Amino acid sequence: MIEWVWPWLLLLAPLPWLVRRLLPAASGREPALRAPFFRDWQQLGEARGAARGNGGRLPLLVLWLMWLLLLLAAARPTWIGEAIELPNSGRDLMMAVDISGSMKIEDMQQGQALVPRIRTVKQVGADFISRRAGDRLGLILFGSKAYVQSPLSFDTATVERFLLEAQIGFAGQETAIGDAIGLAAKRLKERPVQSRVLILLTDGQDTASSVPPLEAAQLASKLGIRIYTIGIGADQMTLPGLFGSSFGSRRVNPSAELDEASLQEIARMTGGQYFRARNPAELAQIYQLLDELEPVEQQAVSYRPRQALGYLPLLIALLLSFGLALRQLLPSVQPFAKPAGRT
Numbered sequence: 447m448i449e450w451v452w453p454w455l456l457l458l459a460p461l462p463w464l465v466r467r468l469l470p471a472a473s474g475r476e477p478a479l480r481a482p483f484f485r486d487w488q489q490l491g492e493a494r495g496a497a498r499g500n501g502g503r504l505p506l507l508v509l510w511l512m513w514l515l516l517l518l519a520a521a522r523p524t525w526i527g528e529a530i531e532l533p534n535s536g537r538d539l540m541m542a543v544d545i546s547g548s549m550k551i552e553d554m555q556q557g558q559a560l561v562p563r564i565r566t567v568k569q570v571g572a573d574f575i576s577r578r579a580g581d582r583l584g585l586i587l588f589g590s591k592a593y594v595q596s597p598l599s600f601d602t603a604t605v606e607r608f609l610l611e612a613q614i615g616f617a618g619q620e621t622a623i624g625d626a627i628g629l630a631a632k633r634l635k636e637r638p639v640q641s642r643v644l645i646l647l648t649d650g651q652d653t654a655s656s657v658p659p660l661e662a663a664q665l666a667s668k669l670g671i672r673i674y675t676i677g678i679g680a681d682q683m684t685l686p687g688l689f690g691s692s693f694g695s696r697r698v699n700p701s702a703e704l705d706e707a708s709l710q711e712i713a714r715m716t717g718g719q720y721f722r723a724r725n726p727a728e729l730a731q732i733y734q735l736l737d738e739l740e741p742v743e744q745q746a747v748s749y750r751p752r753q754a755l756g757y758l759p760l761l762i763a764l765l766l767s768f769g770l771a772l773r774q775l776l777p778s779v780q781p782f783a784k785p786a787g788r789t
Contacts, residue, residue: 448755451522462513508770515763519756527751538598538637539578541605542586542626543567544648545612547619551649553680553700555725563649563678566726568610571647574733575606584633585609588626590618590654598633623648624655627662627712631669639670645736646712647676651705663712673716675709676732677701678723 450456549564556566575583583605584598595612596605626646634642644666652659666673679701706722713720723729 447526449524449526451524453521455517455521458517459514462510505770505773508766512763512766512770515759515766518759519763521756523755523759525753525755527753529750537641537643538582538584538634539641539643539645540584540586540598540630540634541571541575541609542588542592542630542644542646543571543609543612544589544621544623544650545587545614545617546589546621546648546650547614548621548650548703550614551679551700553683555680560683564612564614566729567647567678568612570726570729570733571609572606573730574736575602575609577737578602582637584630586626586629586633587612587617588622588629589614589616590620590622592622592626592629593617594629594633598637618654620654621648621650621652622654622656623652623708624657624659624662626655627659627666627673628657631662631666631671634671635669642669642671644671644673644716644718645676646673646709647678648704648709649677649679649701650703651708659708659712660715663715667716671716672718673712674718674721674736675713676721676723676729677704677706677709678729679704680724 545564549567550562552560552562554561554563554566579602581602582598582600583596583602584594585596585605585608586592587595595608599605623646627644630644630646634644655662663673681699681701682697683700701724706720710720712718721732721735723732
């Protein structure tokens, strides 16, 4: 269908007729003018007068038509197509990432080198985020305090950049798992129930929350939020001995502080699952499993295609003006080609 943005402009259609009827006619007197080639100009005027005499009504009708076409263009006609629905499927997914001091421990095996936990979390997490087309993602970073680094958004590139820019110590050196869950619940409670998902990644136990993790998980469960917990950190690593040699070396468990029991209980209470990532490969596999979560249909977005049509009457009016100008100019060419009384 066609919609008019400013249809009231069409009321100006009789304006030229009203001006002609109400305003006084122009005076027929013309000031004296000394001009060279007077005879040539006189012949040109006679030729134009003859042209007007042959078709005086036609230019007037063309001018009226041009006026109407300009009004049509000014009224901004717009063609509006049928409504098209764009189903927006996906999840409202918050990621809560631990950036406490323990995340700098170098126990993640990459090739022949050990790298800090936070580097692995950034690399694998960024790849996971880049695959979340259609999901609304948010990012919570927590240490001694939890804060929202990125609210829920379809702009996954920005969420990915925020994760890569996170630094250890920004939120303190301790771990506030309960506060991170509570903050995520606050952000997710207004979203559709079927799509509320939280991925919680940590390498330790709660040491700084104002709300105990299990109480926060109970609240999340009442709100229908599924929490998938990931415990990161190697089970064992060898500390070098004297002068970096194997003499005096010893094996330790760098994840001794990881509270797996609480993470398992949080996942169970909310209908999620607990995962253990001891190296980058396992963490990547966990994210692949999370990729298999069933998408949930959210509120469909509809739009109507729109196309402006004002250029059509403008184009026709322009062509008519060219035609009218040519009609006025062509008869005047002949007198100058062979002027009377000259050889």
